Amino acid sequence: MAGTVTSTSGRSGAREVRVWDPLVRLIHWGVALTVLINAFSEDESTFHAWVGYTAMGLVAIRLLWGLVGPPPARFSAFPPNPVAAVAHVRSILTGQRPIHLSHNPLGALMVYNLWLTLIALGVTGYMMGTMRFFGIDWVEEMHEAAFAWLIASVALHVAGIVFDTWLTKVPLAKAMVTGRKTIRETARTE
Amino acid sequence: MTLQRVFFGKSERRAALLAVIILAQALCAMFFVGDVIADYLEAGRILEIHLLVETMAAAALVAGVVILMRELRQIISRMRDIETGLRAARGDMVTVIEAFFDSWNLSAAERDVALLLLKGFDNESIATLRGTAKGTVRAQASSIYAKAGVDGRAQLISIFLEELLADDGDIPKPAVS
Numbered sequence: 001m002a003g004t005v006t007s008t009s010g011r012s013g014a015r016e017v018r019v020w021d022p023l024v025r026l027i028h029w030g031v032a033l034t035v036l037i038n039a040f041s042e043d044e045s046t047f048h049a050w051v052g053y054t055a056m057g058l059v060a061i062r063l064l065w066g067l068v069g070p071p072p073a074r075f076s077a078f079p080p081n082p083v084a085a086v087a088h089v090r091s092i093l094t095g096q097r098p099i100h101l102s103h104n105p106l107g108a109l110m111v112y113n114l115w116l117t118l119i120a121l122g123v124t125g126y127m128m129g130t131m132r133f134f135g136i137d138w139v140e141e142m143h144e145a146a147f148a149w150l151i152a153s154v155a156l157h158v159a160g161i162v163f164d165t166w167l168t169k170v171p172l173a174k175a176m177v178t179g180r181k182t183i184r185e186t187a188r189t190e
Numbered sequence: 191m192t193l194q195r196v197f198f199g200k201s202e203r204r205a206a207l208l209a210v211i212i213l214a215q216a217l218c219a220m221f222f223v224g225d226v227i228a229d230y231l232e233a234g235r236i237l238e239i240h241l242l243v244e245t246m247a248a249a250a251l252v253a254g255v256v257i258l259m260r261e262l263r264q265i266i267s268r269m270r271d272i273e274t275g276l277r278a279a280r281g282d283m284v285t286v287i288e289a290f291f292d293s294w295n296l297s298a299a300e301r302d303v304a305l306l307l308l309k310g311f312d313n314e315s316i317a318t319l320r321g322t323a324k325g326t327v328r329a330q331a332s333s334i335y336a337k338a339g340v341d342g343r344a345q346l347i348s349i350f351l352e353e354l355l356a357d358d359g360d361i362p363k364p365a366v367s
Contacts, residue, residue: 018266018269018270018273021205021209021262021266022205022206022208022209022210022262023208023209023212023213023259023262025209026209026210026213027213030213054217057216057217057220057221058213058217060216060220061212061213061216061217064259065259068259068260068263069259069263070263070266070267070270
């Protein structure tokens, strides 16, 4: 008789799960903003450098939060695991729609990729401003290569969000704004 | 959802405010730490009073960030606990309601109507929702009240309310008339 009760209980058949805490969200959009600003700001200006430092600061706070923050924000919730990522791709190819409360294994790889790329950008950017490395070609080339890689990664990241939202019907972009993932009652999560 | 809003509105605002402060303070802390390191490299010694004060200020900022981070994590985990508790309580409530319905031997249609009555719908809305005549709903409601041994909707609701308020552990059996 349980069916009788649930059918009239008036619930939408979906549950909301708190995933991203406000600090994670602020840092995410903060980093996005600094990338956007620095993509268009004057290359060798002090402004460009300070926006870069801010981005480094944001990444540093996020990394600390990955150690001490709440469970979904911690590295342990999304360890960098290429084997799991391959398994994830395989399960999608076989028609499954795995839902993960934190990042999915493929998304997790993207997260680490973005952090490493941002750090590479920050480090080479800083080096370009020091007396020792000023005007040295390979530093500048690395900075530009890292930027190209970052833009490609961001494009892939956005494409991944669109694809996963289509696949699992969990609006991911919304979750990064409100902090909550809306998951259908019948769906299983991992 | 309103219950949730009452519980979480305040905590959520507090968490958001804390996050903003953490971010601002952490960025300031990093600026000062960087500045202190640069100053050390330049001065090469610690005993300068200005540098000493600056070092302490930087350390205090870092400590503040760590403490605020702990605070934020506690708020988040408390919200999570309350949410889990609420969900469990809701599940329990459904079980309690079903147990009563079972003990009254309500028919499937009566169960639906009874649940809608508990939710505060009037006979007319229930008739519309279920696509039946108003008279049918009235008859079903009377039958439910008779089976439950109560004389109206208010008493029907009070049975379940009592269940929530009772703290001595014994389940009050509905009186059979």
